[in-house]
Amino acid sequence: MKFFKRLFIFLSIIVLLIGGGVGLLAYMVIDNTSYINENYENNELDITLPIYDLVEEALHNTSSTNQIKFVLDPEKLDYILYSVINSLEEQIQPININGSKVECIDGIYYLKVSLGYQSINTVVDLELDFEEQNDTFTIFIKDLKLGKLGLNNNFVHSIIDNIDISQVIKTLEQNKIYCSLDLKTLSVSITKQNLIDMVKENTISNPHKQLINVLLDIYKNNQNLYEFETENNVSFILDLLDFKYNELYGIPTEIGLNNVDILSENLLANSLINQSQVDIVFFYLLNGYASLENEEKSIIDNLDLTSVGIYSNSSYKGLLIKNNLTLKEHISSTSLDYTLGDTSLSLVIEEPIMNSIIQNSEMIGSTFAFGHSNQGKEEYHNKVSFIGTEHLILDFIKDKIELDFILNVNGCRLGVHADFTTLPHSGLIVEGNLNSLSLGNIQLNEEQKINLLNYMNTLFHEDYISISSNEQKIKLDFSNLIFENETIRNFADQFENALISTSINDDNITIIFGI
Structure with a gap:
């Protein structure tokens, strides 16, 4: 994530600027230890690799832990820091950067950078301390050494007082780091609000990835839903337990996402597909x-x-079996009780039929999947994570519409429950105002409602159902479908001024034509 990259750019700059005094103190701090990593030296460095791994791995264990856990382990810190330091090397000439290393010992992080000045080598050794208080996360440089020489606060401040920090500020601004610096205490602080905003900046544009942003927006305002820990790894944990689907509404069957996950991992592990193909293959295997x-x-x-048992790619039907019945086809094929001379005509769409049609629409089985790169931890190599839609269920009650939406986040089923009260209307369009919206057990505030409704609407592919996030309304529109029925079409031709009304009743939608 961009946050961690930016955070350690700051730490790197501190290290490198302090390193500027090495030439005067070389006789006290000589240390020829080298922290060159040959894997980094022999390969082109890509700062995005560990950041990409970080986001991917956050979803990997959601099924078993009910958590989205962003873990910045020493390996990722090491790669990120080494990449950042090398990108800044020209700015600190004639100091040479010979390598860096991050390690965690008994829950304490140490950052070591080997530097060279002409024939003199030394190591800048920092002990880092992490603190979270009042929704603010702070990283302190608790202890600092040059070689084996410990530097007390007075000495460190004497160096810092002579440092032009304009370059530090410029670098931070270029990387849009929303944090506060305190060079007197050698610390950087970031609020939970800014941390989440920076995490969201790294969100991929895929609609399903917006779900992570929705969850993060909820965490911003709820102290009890996240956890920050530093033992062995720096972790920011989002607890999903309160967002899980409430099985009191029923237990719909799974649509096969977990099976597709296994098949995709098999193909990836055997190099039959690459990471860039995972999303398409995942969708194909399901649909x-x-x-x-x-x-x-x-x-x-x-x-x-x-x-994986597919011998004809073009004839494969998918694990998610759909009957392909559309609302248009249902209305067209419905036989109506009408006799020539009747002055009214009604079409009833039963709730089970409506839900069956929705369950067979493009929205169900919509997925976003990605494979983990092999740059991170070995346990994640060739693993696949996904977000997908499993169910949308409408419940019709007189003058009211309730909606249950089930999302599967890598094996953890999240539930959205909304209820709408229909507005007075005539014609073929029914609108309902939102009364309440919850994600699992969490009732959402106004900002969170808008964000979640907007995400949901991006998933709706059918013209007859939509959600307005700003107006917080649901709309059912039958105007482009109703005249597909021949009987209705003939009735409308006979009675051009017929009145049309659409009503929400218990367990059905009724459309009435009359004069």
Whole structure:
């Protein structure tokens, strides 16, 4: 995540600027220890790799832990810091950077940077301390050494007082670090609000990834839903337990996301697909070949999927079996009780039929999946994580619509419950004002409602149902569908001035034409 990259840019600058006094103290602090990592030296450094791993791994154990856990372990810190330090090397010439290392011993983090000045080598050794208080996270440089020489506060401050920190400030501004610096205490602080905002900046544009932003917005205002720990790893933990689907509303069957996850990992582990193909292959395995765009089909056509039992890529139907019945087809094929001469006509759409149609729509089985890179921890290599929609269930009560939406976050099922009161209306459009919206057991405030409704609406692919996040309304629109029914079409031709009303009743929607 950008937060961690930026945070350790700051620490790196502190180290490097302090290193500027090494030439005067070389005789006291000579240390020829080198922290060069040959893996870094022989490969092109990409600062995004550990950051990408960080986001991916956060979702990996949600099924068993009910948590999204961002873990910044020493390996990631080491790679990030080494990348950042090397990117700043030109700014501190003639000091040479010979390597760096981050290690955690008994829950304490140490940062070591080997520096060279002409023929003199030394090591800057920092002990870091982490603190969280009043929704503010602070990292202190608790102890600092040059070689084996410990530096007391007076000595450190004598160096800092002569440092032009304009470059530090410029670098922070360029990287948009929303934190406060205290060079007297050698600390950097960031509020929970700013931390979450910076995490959100790294969110991928895929609609499902917006769910992480929605969750983060909720955590901003709830002290009890997150945890910050520093033992062995620096971790920011988001607890999902209170967001899980409430099974009191029923226990809908799973649609096969977990099985697709296993199949995708099999293909990735055997190098039959690469990371860039995971998202498309995951969707294909769940929904089948016919659900793909032409560009996606061309990718699938060139893959060998026989190891997961697919011998004809183009004829594969997917694990999620759908009957492909649409609301348009249902209305078109419905026989109505009408006799020539009748002055009224009604169409009833039963709740089970409506839910069956929605469950077979494009929205269900919409997914976002990604494979973990092999740069992070070995336990995550070739693993796949996903976010997907499992169910949308509408409950019709007289003048009221209730909605239950189930999302699967890598095996952890989250539930959205909303209820709307329908507005007085006529015609073929029904609108309902939002009364309440909850994610699991958490009732949402106004800002959180807007964010969650906006996310939900991005997933709706059908013209007849939509949600307005700003107005906080649900809309059912039958105007483009109703005249697909021949009987209704003939009635409308016969009675051009017929009145039309649509009502929400217990367990059904009724559309009435009359004169």
